Amino acid sequence: MSGATTVTSLPAGQPSGHGDRPAAATSVTMVKALNAALRDSLRADPTVHVLGEDVGPLGGVFRVTDGLAAEFGSARCLDTPLAEAGILGTAIGMAMYGLRPVVEMQFDAFAYPAFEQLFSHVAKMRNRTGGRMGLPITIRVPYGGGVGGVEHHSDSSEAYYAHTPGLHVVTPATVADGYGLLRAAIASDDPVVFLEPKRLYWTTAPLEDTAPIGRAVVRRTGTSATLLTYGPSLPVCLAAAHAAEQDGLDLAVVDLRSLVPFDDATVSAAVRATGRAVVVHEASGFGGIGAEIAARVTERCFHQLAAPVLRVTGYDIPYPPPMLEKHHLPSVDRILDAVARLQWEQ
Amino acid sequence: MTIVHDSVPPDLVGSVGPCGPRRDPVSLLPETEPVRVLGTRAAAVGDPDLARDLYRRLLLGRRFNRQATTLTRQGRLAVYPASTGQEACQVTAAMVLAEQDWLFPSYRDTLAVVARGVRPIDALTLMRGHSHCGYDPYEHRIAPLATPLATQAAHAVGLAHAARLREASDPASAENLVALALVGDGGTSEGDFHEALNFAAVLKAPVVFLVQNNGYAISVPLAKQSAAPTLAHKAVGYGMPGRLVDGNDALAMHQVLSAAVAHARAGHGPVLVEAVTYRLEAHTNADDATRYRNAAEVELWRTRDPLTRLETHLRTAGLLDDTGAERLAAQAEELAAEIRAQFDAAPEPDPQSLFAHVYASPTSQLREQAADLAARLALDEDPDADADPDHDHDGLDRNNGSDLR
Incomplete structure (x- = not known):
């Protein structure tokens, strides 16, 4: 996998710095950052192909593939029939022949028909073939709630993917990671489930390159307790840390970024530094990523x-x-209440 | 060909918009009766060398099936889904493909894999329980045997589509390949079968879908599987031609599959072929077929055995005599002996291979688990070794006297 990517693409409508490059301080939305990552990957590597429902002239329902069909043609940004197992199954065959498909699943819950292809083939093909046949497929999944979506449009499905050996599972929480991690995912020789927090699609920040897949990052240092989170819950945790200052608490916040591979070293160090930890995520708690993290932290x-x-x-x-x-999603208040229950009485 | 009502003026053709009819369905319809060559005049005037070659391959295929079934009884194969009775389908599916083509087999298609050149021991690692896929898919251009039904059909579409994309962008490296996907009658009920055919037709991918309709999906007969007139009729709904062929007639199989491959290779898109055949053995060695079908039915199909029918033709046409038959039988015994020898020499699997290819490079967690297994295996070798030698490095937090909070 490659962390050494270069930002060359300028999202449409943004002023240019030097030639193709955006000015360092130019802020873009995460949607634009993801779009730029796709565009730069398509430019850099002729084997990269985008496919999915409505990814062509429409540019995807969230516009993440905006303009790609116009620049690269309908063959490299392919509008497919409406069938997720067929999309991923076709992508598998394309990858077998040496292409790097980037699949868009339109919404989290719409990815479920493709689970058999994902779990029985994408995740296992390298292993089944003794390393002879890897499948460098990126599966983009807009996920999570908080955007007012009606049912089947707001699932947090990360635990299903993370439980399946052979898949990498990453989720950006910042614009910069949106760009950097997507480029790294597409460059990876392993299949990557790339979970895009819908709630953060319209956040803005400068476009820049970031770390490779597999590294968590400390977004806020602190001495009192450590919040461990990822994706759409990162801004909530940062807000909670800010609010906790009123109570004289100094909370650290760790953004996992990569659920698989899991960065035990960064997480353990961040928890040891404070001696207290709260895991925060949108997905249901039972059997979730938080349970795995709590177990790993306790072991270490x-x-x-x-x-x-x-x-x-x-x-x-x-x-x-x-x-x-709003009652279901982790909130600042619920996070602060959990922090308050971390046995502060000596 | 576009269907247009006579009353619609030519300049308004297409005015029905994007949802109007696009293709004449009649041209896509399969035959009303399965295509047969054996017993017809076409057999008499056909290529005698092809007929002899087919018979030799069928005979070797039957011996392969028999040897593999014997290996299950000896406990040397964990399971074997025999294709006994379906050898004409298996052999011709491999024969009609060129070197650059790809085969996408299902779990009952080990014989087709061997017929395309994979060593029996390598084709049987899955059934042996040794490793999931024992051959190099790229060396033989054969995807791993697919157990999840019809899932591999979509892979065939994607690969064939990718090959066409390369031809368009780089004609110098054009391979003009065709992908052939093998599915059973039960597999046609799977959503992935439907999706694969739809994608293939929409993308105009050079794929041949061969459905071996052997009458049963484990125990469930075709009548409970589908209400379609024939499985080949399903092609029409996707906009590709359907062909119906006698799957126990090796000459007909070779003719129809060759035509289908040529159709796909010529850029006309995919074809669905239904071969009507019969599974003479149970689903696998673990199955009891007497619970769901009667002996009379099996006996009827034994009279339609693809080997017997081709042998009768060859002997009637003077293309095979007792001496020739004995020579072929000896070849079949050589194959069986070779398979047994390969099994005698086959290595045991390496436990460390468990961790070798989960990812392109192992995660730190997998490295820890591999070290754990290695330590346990070392303990098996030398019981005096440290039972848990890696404890200093496993990341576990121990009470080493640091202050408890």
Whole structure:
């Protein structure tokens, strides 16, 4: 996999710095950053092909593939029939022949028909063939809630993917990671499930390159307790850390970025530094990523922990209708309440 | 060909918009009866060398099936889904492909894999329980045997589509390849079968889908599987031609499959071929076929055995005599002996191969797990070795006297 990518593409409508390159300070949305990552990957490598539903002239329902069909042609940005297993199955065959397909699943819950292709073939092909046949496929999945979507449009499905050996699972929480991690995913020789937090599609920041897949990052240092999170919950955790200052608490915030491979070293170090940890994610808690993180942290930091690792997650319910989702999603208040329960009394 | 009502003026053709009819369905319809060559005049005037060659391959294929079934009884194969009775389908599917073409087999198609050149021991690693795919897919241009039904059909579409894309962008490296996907009658009920055919037709990918309709999906007969007039009729709904062929007639199989491959190679898009055949053995060695079909039915199909029918033709036409038959039988025994010898010499799997190819390079967690297994294996070799030699490096937090909070 490659971390050494260069940002060359300028999202449409942005002023240019030097030639193709955006000025360093130019802020773009995450949608534009993802679009730029696709565009730069398509330019840099003729084997990269985008395919999915509505990715052509429409540019995808979130416009992440905007303008790609016009620049690279309908063969390299292919509008497919509406069938997710067929899309991924076709991408597998394309990858067998040496292409690097980038598949768009239109929404989290619409990816489920492709699970058999993903779990039985994409994840296993390298292993099944003794390393002879790897499948460098990127599967982009807009995921998570908080955007007022009606049912089947707001699932957090990361645990399904992370539980399947053979897949890499990454999720950006910043514009920069949106660009950098997507380029790294497409350049990876392994299949990558690339989870895009819908709620952060319209956040803006400068476009820049970032770390390779597999590294967590400390977004905020702190001394009191450590919040471990990823994707759409990162801004909520940062807001909670800011609010906690009022109570005299100094919270660290770790952005996992990559669920598989999991960065045990960064996470363990960040928890040992404070002795207290709360995991925060939108997905339901039972059997979720938070359970895995709590177990790993306990195994590695047990004698440095002052309190059990707590979790703030979505409730164990089907994703609620949009008028009720604010009660389901981790909030600043729920995070602060969890922090308050970290056995501060000596 | 576009269907247009006579009353619609030519300048308004297409005015029905993007949802109007686009193709004449009649030209896509399969034959009303399966194509047969054996027993017809076409057989008499056909290529005698081809007929003899086919018979030799069928005979070797039957011996392969018999040897593999014997290996299950000896416990040397974990399972074997025999293609006994379907040898004409298996052999011709491999024969009609050129070197640059790709085969996408399902779990009952080991014989087709061997017929395309894979060593029996390598084709049987899956059934042996040794490794999932024992051959190099790129060396033989054969995808791994697919157990999830019809999933491999979509892979055939993607690969054939990718090959066409390369031809368009780089004609110098054009391979003009065709992908052939093997599916069973039960597999046609899977959503992936539908999606693969639809994608193939829309993308005009050079794919031949061969459905071996052997009458049963494990125990469920075709009548409970599909209400289609024939499985070949399903092609019409996707906009590709369907062909119906006698799957126990090796000459007909070779003729129809060759035509289908030529159609796809010429750039006319995919073809669906239904071969009507019969599974003479149970689903696998673990199955009891007497629970769902009667002996009379099996006996009827034994009279339609693809080997017997071709042998009768060859002997009637003077293309095979007892001496020739004995020579072929000896070749078949040589093959069986070679398979047994390959099994005798086959290596045991390496436990460390468990971790070798999960990712292009292992994660730190997999390296830890590989080290754990290695330590356990070392302990098996030398019981005095440290049972848990890696404990200092496993990342576990231990109470080493640091202050408890």
